Amino acid sequence: MDVGVISIVLVFSLLFLLAIGMPLGLASAVLAALVMIMKFEPTLLTDPMSFGTGILTSNPGTGPLYLLTQKIFDLMTEYVLISVPLFIFMAALLERSGIAKQMYDSLDFWLSRVRGGVAIVTSIMAVLMAAMSGIIGGEVVLLGLIALPQMLRLGYNQNLAIGTICASGSLGTMIPPSIVLIIYGLITETSIKALFTGAFIPGFMLASFIIIYIVVRTQLDPSQAPLPEPKPDDPQGGEKWLMFAGFVSVVAGASSVILVARVGLLTVLGRNDPSVDKFEPPFLGMVGDLPLLLGIIAASAAVIFLVAGRERTTVGWQRGKGLVPPLAVIGIVLGSIYGGVTGITEAAGMGALAVFCIALFRGEASVDLLWVSMMRTLRSTGTIIWVTIGAAALAGAYTLAGGPTYIAQLIIGAEMPTMLVILTMMLILLFMGAFMDWVGIVLLIIPVFLPIVQRLPIEEIGFIGQLSPHHVAIWFGVLFCMNMQVSFLSPPFGPAAFYLKSVAPPHISLTDIFRGFLPFIGVQLLALSVLLLWPSIVTLLL
């Protein structure tokens, strides 16, 4: 059968199967078999009695259909895929420990006298949590439970409070490590580490856009974010800064001491000896880095004893120590990936271990915590991986039928301006995002879109800066991730809204929640257009 006919039948059957509520992954798998039949033995559809005569069915136990098993098998033996359950495991442990609450209290202490402070704290906390694991959902719920009552009690504008929580809470999949980028990297065979690096600046850009928006909005209309009554024991302006300086010095000094110890260990073991073959200098692990580290230690000590004073530092440490566990986890996860220590999978495992150890240290760990987290991991793994399995089979079958080439030819042949093609794609992604889970989109649409983007004339992509050809897949991945940010908030099915609804006070309706999202969707679209106009922002760190 002609690939054009196959494509049309495929699209309509997919819509039909999704409409009747068939699970996404299984529907894709069924369609994979359908594509194989249409490609190799279409008579089977018109005349089922001819079973056993065509290319597909005359050889029981072997033949083209084995390709589907092979595709699934290839996916099952992808080492990076193991990071998915591990990140889920870590997030499940994280949301059951008190780490988040303590982090909120610490941040809130420093920013309590700032206009819109609680909203800013919410965003910063969301960024920190996003840098620990790559899952949303639990994050929105946590923020909704911790920050929403606080903001409503202080008399914050309800829409501002809702929008801040959900827009920031969705950052989990934008800031590395991100499970969306892992799956994207797997199916497009792009380096996941490069994707993470590329997503750093756009992720922080979006986060800072959100914070800037909060600051501007609350400065223009202070009644939207009333300041809390000052507490009697609250330190005054300058005093707090000194305490903060003391706290930062303690953290910087302590981490430098750890790094110096690491240099010592590496030197003793001879692992920073540059004379070895294929030597890769460990980050901040060379003897030559010692002056820098010792300098930081000296500077911290100077700040602690001369500027801030010991008493202020002690108070600052007491108030700020809630930030240390999350920073340590971030250091372990991102440090493992970027410090050249381990791969992403191991980093996810180390993160899970770190969170468990912190929970143990805080006296919250129990066999029950482990059991429930394992069960949650199993459930989420089953749903995500099986969509991946179905889509891998479908993508394999469709590629065999010549689908992606056909569609790419179709688009190129239409002679649309490059940016118009990309804009159309963005609209399709935004539209699909409003109805479908990100897993489905990345697995079903990206394999078709990416080959098209890679064939577009590269000099016509964007207006500022020039993207290099081997960075196109990375740029598109980050762009896609940004799109999915919008999809978490967009009505009628933005998941963030439903997560928040489950913990919001009953008088806040779903409509209220979506109304609160509107300006934040605008902020996200602004960040998206920056990526479109200036594509090489993604490659700044590469």
Add this chain to the structure above:
Amino acid sequence: MAKQVSGGLREWVIPFAFAFCAGWVIWHGPAYILDFFPHENPSMTAQITELHERKDVSPNMSGLFGGIMDIFDWAALLALPVIGYFGMRSVVYAQMEYPNPPRIDLFALFIGRVAMILIISMTLIMLYEVFLRYVIEAPTLWANELTLWIAGYVFLLSGFYAMQQRCHIRIFIIYDLLPKFGRRICDTISVVLLCLFAFFLVFGSYNQVFGIKFHRWEMFGTAFDPPIPATIQPMILIVVCLVALQSVVNLIADWNKEPVEHDEGDLIDEEELEAIKKSVGAD
């Protein structure tokens, strides 16, 4: 008797014992092949025998009943159904799980418990390897591939469990608008199509998978050389069939259930919410 809570000692130990016995059986696969499905071709027999001798964990044990399998192999094989039976009886539903399943679902639930044990084992093996490789600088040959191998089972079995739990990702926009009659038709179409897929997948690959990969015990071709193709590929077909069967069971079990609204509010369940609330100290 107090209400039992999921996650008791028995739910850890029995699935672990099951995973251990299954692991033994899988690792000694060549012995079972030689005894139960002997090759007609003598050179293949010699090849598999050589494999068996190289991989045998309990060498120098004489085979029973004139075969290759020694007493441990027989014990592990016979223990599997027994442990499975007691395992299914030991399952206690967690609050987050699908309520009041039919008894036949206990199999899927028990397999889910086994997969949970595999998740934690996989994580621990990986962390052990990280420790050895980066702290002591004495990496093992086996840990990475063992993790990969276990993960394959976790991925496959988790889908079976998710099917029983009805937590596969679906879109309910139109489905929820339909009357009960319409929903039954939709569900039936889904189940029939899924069974057809399972049929075509098995029909199109059974010979490749069971006849070649499994029967010739194809290995991964590395230093540790786990039989990943020989075991994961058959597992794919088996699990796809189990998922199809489970969908039939679900269809029958849910046939007379009152329709529930899927307002996506069930993205997060009550137990999860309680746990998070407790962790932040909210009331």
